[in-house]
Amino acid sequence: MISLIKQLIEIKSKNFSQAYYVAEFVNIANSYKSYITFVYNNKEISVKNVIEVMSLRLDIGDKIVLKANGKDEKYAFMKLKGLII
Template sequence: MIEKKIKIKNNNFLRAHYVAEFVNKSISYKSNITIAFDKKEVNAKNIIEVMNLRLDIDNKIEIKASGEDEKTAVIELKAFVNDETKTTNN
């Protein structure tokens, strides 16, 4: 299992379309992937569970992956979360 703590640096997780992109990216990996936040741990491949975390800028989350592509999944999802080119300020 690989775990990576991340501080959310932009407000993307307020946008449903961004969360959908994140979930779709998570689904593309064979590993089991979860997000831990505020004493909750949810399936990163389930949009309802991820949306219910109500993540916001400056929240600290932990992405966990277990499986054959766990390292790649965590690295790429971390990069996706804080990709400044995807920032929306509305």
């Protein structure tokens, strides 16, 4: 059975515009097996690629869709969501 978790999330973490924080976020994302993406301005990128995440230039108040799909999607989704809000 294929499932998918997705939710529109407003970025509330003031750290999310800092390169070091984004690198840590990506490292955590890479610890999960699930396929995890952001959708922002009609562009979908892997959250496991620091260059792609940084290219979005996200900041407080921006709204993204977080998607997770895979065996550990629930854990990945909740952990990463917690780092965004």
